[in-house]
Amino acid sequence: MRDLILFLAFVGIMPFIFKRPVVGAMAFAMVSLMNPHRLTYGSAQNFPFAMYLCLATLVAILISREQKKIPMTPAVLVMLLFFTWYTVGTIFAQVPNGAWTDWERYAKTMLMVFVTIMTVRTVSDVKVLALTVALSLGFWGAKSGVFVIVSGGGEGLHGPFDSFISDNNTLALAMVTITPLLVYMASRAKTKWAKRAAMGMAGLTMLAAIGSYSRGAMLATFAMGFFLWLKSANKLKTGLAFVLIVPIVFSLMPPQWTGRMHTIQTYDEDASATGRINSWHFAVNIANEFAIGGGPNVFTPHMFMLYAPEPERYYDAHSIYFQVLGELGYFGLAIFVAMFVTTWRTAGRIIRHCRDNEDQSWALMLARMCQVSMIGYLAAGAFLTMAYYDLIYYVIAIVICLDKVLVRAPQKDDTPPMQLKFVERYLERRAAKKSRKASLARPLNRA
Known part of the structure; x- marks a missing residue:
């Protein structure tokens, strides 16, 4: 069925x-x-x-x-540069077969992200895009949140198999990243029940992130909460809410979850954490050896035997930063970080543009929530191999599309072409009529 x-x-x-x-x-x-x-x-x-x-x-x-147009904004140009550098790294990759497999998958993602930026033309399109992205992962957030409640802690949580988010850690990153967009969706709900449903989905999604046993997700949640507190109009109420909610969540989680979170402080005694540090040293060694990095899929047992401090301890990158560093070198990492810096600045420009316009309050909220999503991704991603996960590129696309339809050319997107031409002709005739009246009145005034 x-x-x-x-x-x-x-x-x-x-x-x-x-x-x-x-x-x-x-x-x-x-x-x-x-x-x-x-x-x-x-x-x-x-x-x-x-x-x-x-x-x-x-x-x-x-x-x-x-009309099909991709705005050549800094965020778009940096994203294009990053994909170009990724392609160069693939051509000279140390593990060619695996590199081209990864390139094919990433190329499909980037192609459709740019197609999305090209085809989004109106305010309604941007709203639907944000809703599509939010609900697509909000479904898994709600499903996973219910599992955490039913299982009494969430141990054994998984996403769809054979996908970016198949295990508990990668699913947690997705849940952290998408929660702010679900909060935006709740803020724009038209009816009371729609708002309650959206807030329930956002709450279950955040519960799924916390109950995933992912330490990175926990740190990302605190990072997002701190940013929201900084941007809050009423810092006292927001701070009190966090102070009350955090102990309640911790008290409801099982002892296994609490014990895993405590290993953040004793990382040097945790085999998983020390294995990640070994992988990070491997990434640095690869970047020092190859100017353009080792290429996609360079984190392999064979390459570990050559460049890892502890060759027998093979781990994946377990960090978006060290993943990009090992695969694309220092310059690739600089472009990767610049992609988020330019997107953040674009979101800031949208916020300034919409701040004094009540009709565009939805866009201000959406831009802010995209910034919160980026914070969550960049914080949780410090411990996960998710540099090329398509969700964050769609968040970047939402910001670029907002800038495209609101800041750069709002009049072209909000008015149908025939109606726009009619308005322009009407204004031209009115201006010409006023000009003729003024010219006829001048001799009378002189007399």
């Missing part, structure tokens, strides 16, 4: 993609982030929905008469 529903939805959305390519970009984002086919048990489980949605969207773009 699930397979049939998914296939019917897939076939039913095709005409809308050819009518408006942005629909295809949204559908691809949902499939890529949510992985609905992993919830089926038949032929739909391994059907390449994402590939066919990508192809249909690209064909729709070619035949569509809509």
